[in-house]
Amino acid sequence: MQNIDLICVGKLNAPYFAAGVAEYQKRLGAFCNFRIIELPEAAIADKNASNAQISKALDKEATAILSSLRKGEYLAALCVEGKQFSSEELAKLIADRANSGAGDIAFVIGSSHGLADSVKKAANAKLSMGRITMPHQLARLVLTEQIYRACTINNGMKYHK
Numbered sequence: 001m002q003n004i005d006l007i008c009v010g011k012l013n014a015p016y017f018a019a020g021v022a023e024y025q026k027r028l029g030a031f032c033n034f035r036i037i038e039l040p041e042a043a044i045a046d047k048n049a050s051n052a053q054i055s056k057a058l059d060k061e062a063t064a065i066l067s068s069l070r071k072g073e074y075l076a077a078l079c080v081e082g083k084q085f086s087s088e089e090l091a092k093l094i095a096d097r098a099n100s101g102a103g104d105i106a107f108v109i110g111s112s113h114g115l116a117d118s119v120k121k122a123a124n125a126k127l128s129m130g131r132i133t134m135p136h137q138l139a140r141l142v143l144t145e146q147i148y149r150a151c152t153i154n155n156g157m158k159y160h161k
Contacts, residue, residue: 079120
């Protein structure tokens with residue numbers, strides 16, 4: 001069974017987002033070994049932080065992100081400059097990984113400041129959820145649902161219309 005990881009920087013503390021993510025996480029158990037790795041957001045003491053302070057925090061988060069990957073895992077980073085994928089294209093990406101024999105794939109959502117360049121450079125793919133801005137907790141819910149949708153597409157189920 002394929003391993004799919006969702007690596008997230010920051011806590012999921014809104015109960016309505018947590019309930020939605022938990023529901024799709026439960027459903028994904030029928031298709032893959034799905035795990036969510038929640039990493040702490042690096043503390044930035046100054047609300048008017050400099051670019052250097054933000055960069056230092058992102059580098060700290062990058063170390064935690066990259067060390068949480070499974071050996072040989074395909075990394076898909078969610079970032080604004082990434083490619084927008086349709087549900088069918090995401091399903092194909094997941095299926096291609098599963099069929100390659102090295103099926104492990106990790107999706108990463110960075111902190112409110114985004115992702116360090118080192119994570120983006122290490123990524124095999126950069127994905128965008130569109131040009132809109134959304135809270136990271138909502139992005140986690142939307143991505144979890146889309147991974148579930150991709151699995152149903154790959155299994156010929158009627159969930160996706």
